[in-house]
Amino acid sequence: MDEQGVSDSLANAQEQINDLDDPNLMEAIDDFNARFPADILEELNTLDVEELFSPPITTDYDDSPWIGQWSRFTELVPRADTDVKTQIDRYGREFLNILDFRRFFAEIIERKGWHRIEPSDDVLGSENMKLAKATVISLQEEVNNFLSNPNVQINFNERTRLQQWHRQLQNQYINQPMELVQVMLTMLRKEQSILIFAANRKEEASTITKQESQVERIQTIMNEISQLESSLQDSSQRLDRLHTEFQQLQIYTSGNIKALDAYNVQTLSSTDAKTYNYLCKLRESIINNKQLLVKAHQEQMRQQFQKLVLQIKQEILHWQRMQACANNGRTFPTTCDINHLEDCCNPLSKLLTKSLEQLVRLLHLEVDTVANESHMISVIEGLRQQYEDVTKDLIENTLVLEKQPPQVLMKDKKFVCQLRHLAGDGLSSHQFRFDTQVWLINMETARTLMEGDHIREIKPSGRIVNNTAKADFSDQTKQLLVHMRNMSLQMRQRGDRGRADCVAEEKFCMVFRSFISLRFPSNSEYNVVAQTMSLPIVVISHGKQEADAQATIFWDNAFSEQSRRPFEVTDTVPWHLLLSELDCLWKKNCREGPGSSPVRGLDDSARKYLTHKFLGRDDAASIVNVTWKQFNRDNLSGMGFTFWKWFFMVMELCSSVHVKKYWNAGLIKGFISKAACHILLKQRQLGTFLFRFSDSNLGAVSISCHTYNVNSGLEEVGHLEPDTISKLKSRSLPDIVKDLKFLHFLYPDLPKNSVFQSYYTPGYCIFTAFVNATVCY
Numbered sequence: 001m002d003e004q005g006v007s008d009s010l011a012n013a014q015e016q017i018n019d020l021d022d023p024n025l026m027e028a029i030d031d032f033n034a035r036f037p038a039d040i041l042e043e044l045n046t047l048d049v050e051e052l053f054s055p056p057i058t059t060d061y062d063d064s065p066w067i068g069q070w071s072r073f074t075e076l077v078p079r080a081d082t083d084v085k086t087q088i089d090r091y092g093r094e095f096l097n098i099l100d101f102r103r104f105f106a107e108i109i110e111r112k113g114w115h116r117i118e119p120s121d122d123v124l125g126s127e128n129m130k131l132a133k134a135t136v137i138s139l140q141e142e143v144n145n146f147l148s149n150p151n152v153q154i155n156f157n158e159r160t161r162l163q164q165w166h167r168q169l170q171n172q173y174i175n176q177p178m179e180l181v182q183v184m185l186t187m188l189r190k191e192q193s194i195l196i197f198a199a200n201r202k203e204e205a206s207t208i209t210k211q212e213s214q215v216e217r218i219q220t221i222m223n224e225i226s227q228l229e230s231s232l233q234d235s236s237q238r239l240d241r242l243h244t245e246f247q248q249l250q251i252y253t254s255g256n257i258k259a260l261d262a263y264n265v266q267t268l269s270s271t272d273a274k275t276y277n278y279l280c281k282l283r284e285s286i287i288n289n290k291q292l293l294v295k296a297h298q299e300q301m302r303q304q305f306q307k308l309v310l311q312i313k314q315e316i317l318h319w320q321r322m323q324a325c326a327n328n329g330r331t332f333p334t335t336c337d338i339n340h341l342e343d344c345c346n347p348l349s350k351l352l353t354k355s356l357e358q359l360v361r362l363l364h365l366e367v368d369t370v371a372n373e374s375h376m377i378s379v380i381e382g383l384r385q386q387y388e389d390v391t392k393d394l395i396e397n398t399l400v401l402e403k404q405p406p407q408v409l410m411k412d413k414k415f416v417c418q419l420r421h422l423a424g425d426g427l428s429s430h431q432f433r434f435d436t437q438v439w440l441i442n443m444e445t446a447r448t449l450m451e452g453d454h455i456r457e458i459k460p461s462g463r464i465v466n467n468t469a470k471a472d473f474s475d476q477t478k479q480l481l482v483h484m485r486n487m488s489l490q491m492r493q494r495g496d497r498g499r500a501d502c503v504a505e506e507k508f509c510m511v512f513r514s515f516i517s518l519r520f521p522s523n524s525e526y527n528v529v530a531q532t533m534s535l536p537i538v539v540i541s542h543g544k545q546e547a548d549a550q551a552t553i554f555w556d557n558a559f560s561e562q563s564r565r566p567f568e569v570t571d572t573v574p575w576h577l578l579l580s581e582l583d584c585l586w587k588k589n590c591r592e593g594p595g596s597s598p599v600r601g602l603d604d605s606a607r608k609y610l611t612h613k614f615l616g617r618d619d620a621a622s623i624v625n626v627t628w629k630q631f632n633r634d635n636l637s638g639m640g641f642t643f644w645k646w647f648f649m650v651m652e653l654c655s656s657v658h659v660k661k662y663w664n665a666g667l668i669k670g671f672i673s674k675a676a677c678h679i680l681l682k683q684r685q686l687g688t689f690l691f692r693f694s695d696s697n698l699g700a701v702s703i704s705c706h707t708y709n710v711n712s713g714l715e716e717v718g719h720l721e722p723d724t725i726s727k728l729k730s731r732s733l734p735d736i737v738k739d740l741k742f743l744h745f746l747y748p749d750l751p752k753n754s755v756f757q758s759y760y761t762p763g764y765c766i767f768t769a770f771v772n773a774t775v776c777y
Contacts (some may be wrong), residue, residue, distance in 0.1 A: 440462045503541075700722030
């Protein structure tokens with residue numbers, strides 16, 4: 001018997017019992033038991049009768065603290081600063097599987113009584129469990145109604161993900177409702193914390209940012225170096241006094257200080273006894289002060305040196321990460337330049353040398369007993385070794401690539417690099433012109449080196465011509481540089497010849513090694529290998545691979561972590577972050593020289609257009625995650641190319657000398673569809689036109705115009721055949737506009753001659769072949 005049948009039987013029995021007097025109650029119950037099999041009675045006993053007959057549970061509450069939160073959250077996304085966007089990125093990754101559900105059912109989710117449910121109370125039949133189960137059932141009905149509504153317009157992928165979520169509600173959360181409560185509360189509280197964090201950031205916008213900038217961190221390091229310098233200066237002065245006292249003691253003892261241990265005080269005269277006592281006190285003072293100086297190095301300065309070297313290494317890693325960001329056009333005003341880092345490394349290396357010199361001087365102050373001196377020598381030697389290790393660590397990790405090799409590298413094409421050693425002047429390592437070599441290595445070798453296996457012999461992935469150079473020191477700038485010129489890469493054929501993307505996604509890097517000889521104040525000598533790696537490189541053999549290679553590099557520069565395993569990078573990123581990175585890259589490529597128009601980036605209309613092209617909808621503020629596969633493997637719907645290929649070719653067009661100045665002057669609309677052109681131009685007078693980027697022709701710009709169609713006798717919006725860079729080399733955009741007599745006004749209503757007069761080619765002749773341009777309606 002199903003649950004409904006049991007419920008009906010129970011209701012009928014209850015009505016019979018209510019009609020009977022008390023004396024007949026037991027007889028009615030016996031009759032009820034006799035009419036129902038034992039298995040059905042057992043099932044009845046397990047049912048929650050109160051639940052069967054209780055009124056429906058309310059799941060929606062007007063006092064919910066989450067109402068309106070999604071709206072505020074999505075409004076925050078496009079205007080969030082870097083730190084807030086980082087948190088939003090983490091949120092998107094954490095709740096990737098339910099973002100569509102959150103977006104489409106935002107108001108419904110926010111009105112549920114999540115705040116009234118205690119997730120830890122999972123006892124069957126408890127009020128919390130009842131409300132949780134009712135909420136799951138309610139959401140299940142909402143999703144089902146949404147998916148079955150023929151008027152709902154969602155794309156295939158969104159529908160698929162919502163159907164998966166609906167099945168999860170049916171199969172998992174209906175039986176474990178508290179799991180869903182926990183998920184939803186975690187998500188809502190995460191959104192709330194990001195909103196609070198963003199509000200606090202806004203309040204602090206007029207003051208110093210919450211997170212210390214690199215410039216501030218470098219200043220802190222320089223302040224600590226100054227304090228360390230003062231401490232060393234103080235210890236140096238104390239050491240000078242100790243040496244003076246030591247020399248006095250040697251004079252009084254004729255150079256045999258340990259002879260004081262052999263004297264019998266009782267046999268000395270009073271004058272000699274006074275002298276003896278004075279010498280013993282002087283000796284004791286020297287011993288105590290020597291121990292204090294050693295202790296200062298051991299407990300304070302040594303740790304400060306180790307801490308500062310570690311901090312500098314971290315700041316160099318940050319600077320290298322900023323190099324990658326800069327290659328995408330993203331700059332950070334609070335990032336220091338390489339000179340600031342050098343201003344930390346050189347003074348620190350000099351202080352390390354001074355510390356080693358002090359330890360050598362302390363070793364020469366042998367005034368204690370043989371046993372005690374033996375222990376002190378052991379302590380000082382240990383300190384000396386630690387200081388030398390710290391110095392080697394500094395030398396090994398302060399070689400940096402000031403000028404990186406091209407990240408998309410064409411085989412057999414000349415390129416240059418420039419390295420700088422940031423601690424070269426401080427240790428006078430420039431006195432010997434050391435050699436520097438470079439190799440191209442693959443990902444596996446890079447990982448081996450990064451993980452600490454400093455293999456001496458490197459198996460290169462290709463041969464670099466002119467891969468060795470000597471260091472040069474400039475007396476004027478005090479910089480130790482390595483110029484590597486006229487290099488080129490030779491590499492065998494590789495990869496699957498049937499897949500160009502296989503080659504264009506393979507990452508290499510260059511590893512540089514400088515072989516430096518060091519000599520310390522203790523006369524110990526070391527051959528140190530300073531090593532650094534370039535940013536990731538994609539090697540190509542012909543121009544057809546460039547767009548795909550640039551996509552790989554763009555993605556890596558934009559989304560790799562500062563500390564990562566070569567060359568790992570996330571496969572999924574929020575769309576708004578990708579859009580922001582594309583804007584930076586666009587500005588970098590389209591920027592003109594000094595004195596020209598300010599660079600024009602991707603405005604709101606361009607972002608809306610790109611969002612629709614990539615996602616199939618106009619909601620640019622949506623927290624939607626996109627993948628590398630969507631970005632540069634899957635072709636756009638109905639097209640034979642990817643989103644990146646289309647964007648890259650348009651960017652190449654717009655950054656060319658033939659288009660750049662017109663784009664930055666605001667004369668090219670660019671990112672607009674044919675349908676949107678039709679709406680805009682149809683509302684304007686005849687002869688109104690605008691420039692738009694072609695959807696189907698890569699790297700081409702077309703003129704759309706409101707004109708009269710002679711064939712149909714109607715006013716229509718037509719589109720001229722798109723022009724590519726090759727065409728614009730022989731005929732500029734302004735000259736094309738000048739030639740076409742049916743073009744009169746640049747959208748919205750600017751007379752073309754007033755706009756383009758200054759751009760017309762002097763003495764330009766109109767060619768009939770050009771005038772008779774074909775307009776496609």
